[in-house]
Amino acid sequence: MTSLPKLLVIGGSAGSLEVLLQLLPVLDTNWPLSMIIVIHRKSDSDSLLTELLATRTKLPVKEAEEKDVLMPGVIYITPSDYHLLIEPDYSLTLDDSEKVNYSRPSIDVTFTSAAEVFGDRLYCILLSGANTDGADGLATARELGAFTAVQDPEEAEVSFMPRHALNSTIVDRVLTIQEMITFVKSLK
């Protein structure tokens, strides 16, 4: 029996790139989930970010394109200036509607959309940042059965975003970078 696909969505803003650069190298080529990364950043930096992350991991990294179907063991980077949604058939939709929390891509949007499709087969982690994005998405995802975690604000380069999430909703775990690495590696 083949098991249903699972998804990890990592959302981050200021100070989150450093975390990814520590986390991604430890994943082996047989890591079985799909991963979506939503990072706030300036436009025009898309290919740079994708290339940079690709140099740090054994897993294939690609910018998410509309109609891409999520594949296991692939890391998808949300392009700047678009929200990323997930369709019931696991294909991706880019959406250029209004910014949410002054952000496009918005972490809330992708957490929420992913949870509606994946439910308890979804893992959401919110990293460092100076924005309120992600908190509502974590809450909704958890209601829909997803596992939710935030980076330990004590360790985060910019603690505002994970702290805001902790203040406004309940999450399953608060993870230091080391704990996050162990946790993500253990997913199957």
Added chain:
Amino acid sequence: MQHAVIRTMESVHHIKDEEIAVLLNDLLEQYGYDFTDYSFASVKRRLQRVYATDRFPSFAEFRYKVKSDPVYLTYLMEQITVNVTEMFRDPGFFLTLRKSVLPVLATYPFIRIWHAGCSTGEEVYSMAILLEEMNLLHKAVIYATDINETVLEKARKGIFSLAHMQQYSQNYQQSGGQRDFSAYYSANYEYAKFSEKLSNKIIFAAHNLVTDRSFNEFQLIVCRNTLIYFNKDLQDKVLHLFSDSLEQLGFLALGAKETLRFTTVAPLFKPVSQKEKIWRKISI
């Protein structure tokens, strides 16, 4: 169960997938608006936002409102479709139009351009400015269409928020514009009204890409960030509509994240700029 302290529209009030399907069916059967081949996740998200913002106590009441109130329907149509746009959005795209596309169109005695999914018209006025600066506006006509009458009404007026003009002026300069951008509009309180010299060459009209046919032949069709909201079948159908509406060697311009790759019209086109998403119809 714990509840969040503050929740925004993004999270509360969920409509079920089956209910979305019911509502989309109503829109089709009663009003002829076919959203069934739109990206489901995107339509669902937008319907959910309306449902939450307007605080309907139940889906049944939401559905009744849509079915019984034509004014509300107009509002809903505006909310379902995405109407985010700006002048000279993606300046590199407009620079490529200036350098590689319009000089070709300049050789024609008469220029016909179609902006499909033009929303409130910011990109259409940008195109008119390009034509004006290349001394082509006098022999050009731009057909600008959208499914949504409300945005077309805004577009016809050519009045945009003055607060955006600084950003638009920057975009304009990055797109190769060398004039004084503020010469194209007159400022009045918080609004900028664009010159009628531009709007006189634009025909704004309702056109539904899902159900309506081709209405002319063009040398350039611009449709940016509309196809991303369609499923694969509808994308193919609309791309064929565009192909059929282009003259031989006509140009097709799509949004920054849209492509002809993997579509059934791909063999009919050759790329002009991969980066700026411009193709040219090849002769058969």
